[in-house]
Amino acid sequence: MYDDVELYDKFRFRRHDILTIVDELRDDLEYPDTRQGPLPATLQVVLICDADMRIMNCTAICQVVGFSARFQNPEGIAAVCSIRVATKIIDCVNTRASETLSVTPRNARTSCTTRVIVMCRPPNSCFGTFLDDVSTVLLIAGTHPTETVVCGDFNTKYGEPTCTDAVNLADLLDTAGFTQHVTGATHERGSKLDLVITAKTSHPIATAVKPISQITDRYAVECELLQSKPSRLKRHITYRRQSAINKNIFAADLRLFNLNADEADPVVLLAAYDTCLRTIIDAHAPLMSRTITVRPTTLWHTKDLTEVKQALRRAERLWRNSSLSVHRHIFKDRRNIFRKLLKTARSDYYRSEISKAGGNMRFIYGITDSLLSRKVNMTLPEVADESPSAFATRFQRYFKDKTEVLCQNRSPLPADDTPTVVGAHFDVFEHAGICHKIV
Known part of the structure; x- marks a missing residue:
């Protein structure tokens, strides 16, 4: 069924390991059209994971986050991300002659992201239409606010001057301001069919992109990106x-x-x-x-969540020690229970907080900022030619002068028109007189 499998990763996976990732994690596919039929015969697998990760069991640490197989041909793309990649944003790019999938791994603790656009050109597709698809993808990559890496199987002998299609592709990349990073052949016949493309000015490529282990007639390509984890405060x-x-x-x-x-x-x-x-x-x-390390406070975390998470970790340790399928299913069931309980706890917490706010829009805006992880920083005016103390003194003097001007320009108080009572006085009583009046 699987004639060709391509993998972008720095680890040397066996072909059986790659097929295990796709087969056993089929339930985690997020696109509904992937469940309508069998996987294509030729599958391009893109694995995104941490550089310091040591993989013992592929299916234990990876999940399929995207899949694309829209055309009537035996070609397809599968994106597999490590579970240590906190957040994944998956979207597709509309193309006519190629399979295209866009994956943006995001770390929850930082705003630093690197967009990865994967392309796969079927051998029987029109190369002119494919160039239009590449031009569209490069336009998206050039206008995207984050750094973008375009990679995949272009099915053209890149770098060979006798190949007209390869020359046209190289001219398009040079005109758009992009460069290709793969060094060496990616096919057993000496052709460079798989490319990794980034902008010339700035790119997140950390080391040289080169083929590593051979899988069938193709080589896996190693590409290390500069996206280090931020240190905690x-x-x-x-x-x-x-x-x-x-x-x-x-x-x-x-x-x-x-x-x-x-x-x-x-x-x-x-x-x-x-x-x-x-x-x-x-x-x-x-x-x-x-x-100490400052960690964010999870106000919705409850005692029930702690107990369920402890049971989840016990099931995970049991499964990793035994490697039995029954223990794996127990672990997945408890993982799903924990996810549902966590989602319910968060929803209930924010629902109660919003109900407490009532009509206080300032409090609701604060809740929205916390949901979107936005930090409101105080912005002071720029001080170019004076020290902060001199700026503070000038700031104070401005409001002081304003107050004095207001006091000087205020209208005088109107005269008191209350008539004076003539002959009004207080009586002075003697001690005996007071007692007499009380009696």
Whole structure:
């Protein structure tokens, strides 16, 4: 069934491993048209994973995230991503003579992304129409805000001056400002059929792109991209281990605490009190320091989620140790339960928060920013020729002058038109007179 399988990856997979990825993870295909028939005979597999990953079981760490087989020919593209790639955004590019799939791996902790557009040209397609498809893809790659890598099976002998199609493709890439990175033949007959294309000015290619292990009549192509994981924010904190304090001994030391009662200055008494109390606390719980990693707070995380996740990890360890299919199915069932529970917990949390907001749009906008992971940074005006302190002084003087001008220009208060009561006075009562009036 599978006559040709191509893999873009830095690891040396066996052909059986590649077929296992596609066959056993067929349920994870996100496009509905992939479930309507068998997979094509010729399949191009693109694997996106971390560079430091060590793969023991392919199906354990990968999932099929995209599939394209629209034409009536035995050609197709499958995109396989590591589960350590946090987020995948899959979209298709409309082409007429080639299979095209666009995959954008995204790390949840950073906004850095690299778009990967995979193309596969069937051998019987018109090369002129295929050049139009390549031109469309290059236009999308040039206008996309993130760095884009175009790769795939172009089915043309690139680099050979006697091949007219290859010369036309090279001229198109040079005119559009793109370059090709694969060095060496990707076919057993010495032809370069598989290409990796990026912009000339800036590209995320880290090392030389070269063929590695041979699979049937093709070679797998290794392409390493510059998309390192961002380091988490570190914070230096100081703390005391208050739980280690012996309450009885601490109370006894407090009783021995004595201040100089003859001191009349309250500032001196307060400083002496603070010094003595700090000495006692340092003796029982000395000040310690450490560097911690700041992680985001998940307010919707509940105790039920923790218990389900612990059961999921136990099932995963059991499956990895035994490698049995029954344990794998148990792990997948518990994984699906955890995903559904996590989605429900998040939905319930944000639903309750929005209901609490009522008509407070400012609070709702804050919830929206947290959902979209947008950080609102305070933007101050640029200060070119003065120091921050001078700018702050000028800022304060501006509002002070404004206030003084408003006070000077204010209209005078109207005169008091209340008539004065003539002959009004308070009576002065004697002590006896007050008692008489009360009686």
